[in-house]
Amino acid sequence: MQRIKPLKTGWQLLKSSCEGAAKQVNTSPSTSRYYSHRPPQGRGSFGLLFDIDGVLVRGRTLIPAAKQCFRSLVDGEGKYKVPVVFVTNAGNCMRQTKAEHLSELLDVQVSPDQVVLSHSPLRMLTQFHKMRVLVSGQGPVEEVAHNLGFQDVVTIDMLREAYSLLDVVDHSRRPKHNTPSSKGLPPIEAVILFGEPIRWETNLQLIVDVLQTNGNPDDVCSAMRYPHIPVLACNMDLLWMAEAKNPRFGHGMFLVCLESLYKKVTGYDLKYEALIGKPSVVTYNYAELLVSQQAERLGWNTPVKRLYAIGDNPMSDIYGANLYNNYLQACQRTTAQAQTRSGGGDPSAGTVAAASKVTSTVAVGVEEELPEGCSSILVCTGVYSRDQQEQHVFHGHRDFRFDPALTQPSFVVEDVKEAVELVFQQEGWPLD
């Protein structure tokens, strides 16, 4: 799995672009984050990462504990007491829309730079931005792609219109005339899977066509090339919790269909150039950057030392937080070794020179002070339930080298209110 490799080169760009968040920071992040190595100062040394579905809401319905909990997280003027970032694998929308929706539901102000969507890190993958990309998803996918930096965007509907003979599963949408002229398009150069689309049969057929024809779906696919053109996928979540009693299909299910069909037809494995969104480390790294920027705005003079990630999905939220925790620990070891080798060096510089091979899924170079750890807190208001038998089925993505230990949360609590109370207790900070 070459998931993170391309992110290496893009990572530095994140700090200057990260979807507008950096604009609100007066000092340059690359200098402002060289803090001294002082012990945590009690207050001001932690941040919170909230999953949304199954933690704060179920479908359109607010989970009761959430409103109460958020009231206690802001002061009398509505300002957050600690950095708060929402990390969701939702992707079929804009950050602005998600922030407005959360503000309304939680009755506190949520700004777009507190929101990490599954596709947010795509902004860093600049090597794809000039390619002609086919985008799959629903909602404002074209606008989302443009906002992320993609310049030449083709939607599934545009492809259907250009090649009207391809999508014939639905009898009523088949071309009325026998031989509609094919308008054609220049070749597709990459495929971006944003989130679960509508009419899976159409998306599956057209994406497999594009992959089998090297981006020219009007060509005969007798000389199929493999590996196919790059495929980038956001949000691997198999299931998520809405109002129904049982979990609902997520984008991960669409990916299972696409992988299975491509394999059945061609005999080859579908390859991902990048798989982003939780549990990928790059998503947490991005969230951590937003947390640090908020800490600065709060006037905290020490770096954020601990992160607490609250989620309902062991395979996504818990796995991701624990994987990121491992990454942070490995970064620390690398720093310590570097300091030992350089005879101690200046502890106040405290940089991690390189952490290029931390785990099989992490290879992002960092040059700034990272948190010491990330705790995972599992709530029982979503996908996970205390009553359920032990999960014997792997609900993670095909390409994830599965480590069962990483699905074990640091803490299990009933709901998000208990989770936040636990964090403040751990930090020795009364939650008024």
Added chain:
Amino acid sequence: MQRIKPLKTGWQLLKSSCEGAAKQVNTSPSTSRYYSHRPPQGRGSFGLLFDIDGVLVRGRTLIPAAKQCFRSLVDGEGKYKVPVVFVTNAGNCMRQTKAEHLSELLDVQVSPDQVVLSHSPLRMLTQFHKMRVLVSGQGPVEEVAHNLGFQDVVTIDMLREAYSLLDVVDHSRRPKHNTPSSKGLPPIEAVILFGEPIRWETNLQLIVDVLQTNGNPDDVCSAMRYPHIPVLACNMDLLWMAEAKNPRFGHGMFLVCLESLYKKVTGYDLKYEALIGKPSVVTYNYAELLVSQQAERLGWNTPVKRLYAIGDNPMSDIYGANLYNNYLQACQRTTAQAQTRSGGGDPSAGTVAAASKVTSTVAVGVEEELPEGCSSILVCTGVYSRDQQEQHVFHGHRDFRFDPALTQPSFVVEDVKEAVELVFQQEGWPLD
């Protein structure tokens, strides 16, 4: 694979019900088919089985050779010179509609009792007819199901309406109100997959829900039962040939998705109670019955000795015809052995007492004289092309014990006209 087992008991029913075909036969098929064991009489000893897509049409477009060929198959009064049956894996329509469509395209009269659709043999599976069945497909699926004998039919749309919280992939179709009351339905007892549906995400979600909840999709699926309720599927074709240059997704692709998702979520294999349509033997057996009935109407006084199946899909048409040919041969060996054991017996009786274990996929008892063989003729106007590299990928169904030899046709010809000319030449019958 228990595919054919339930057909055993239903087989005898076929002869009296077979979708109206028997009604036009004056003499009872069970008596009228005891012919004497005379050698074939030149004329009047063969029948033709035509696949439709890729042989006669591509999408809505007639393949030129087809019209010409059918003109030569009828006499001056438009009556067929030999028995002709159309055996298609299409299923999202009625036999009547298909016959009318063919009549119009081919400019010869095609009657519904010349048409075998993928679901036609379901009429025999009477043990399921009184169950509450969930049907998946498009077009008049409810009407098709009723016509086949199913009395209590629930469509996917009815299920969506009854349980409005289940189908939430499409954001715009999610319930507008927070807690819509669930009207509920009595439990679903079996699932019938007729053909490729529209909005695969909806069908996949609801079918998996039904299988995980023992037919009660509003229940929590913590105590999932396995094996799940019976699933019957018609038409396993992975791909088929329409107007586009490359093959299009068929119902087999939907089945791959369903199998993959069920496996990913539950860890168990999806089980089929029956898989019907080509290449299943039962479909050819059914087609052969229709051929014999036509032969009787033509006044032929000898049983049909040879069948010729013309198709474009090696995995469906050719595999099925060859599998059926093996079945016919095995039936003959069984008959010969029975005659030897009984000291010769009366050769004019000539019955095959039982052929219950011919191949792993065939277990239909027969008590009448069957053809001696079935030849397979592959045309190059559809899925198969002479230019294509040898197929290294298995495009058959997961549950088919694959025998590569069965994909080898008896003959390869350019198109259906050449196929029919070849047959008449083989039979020593000039085709005027």
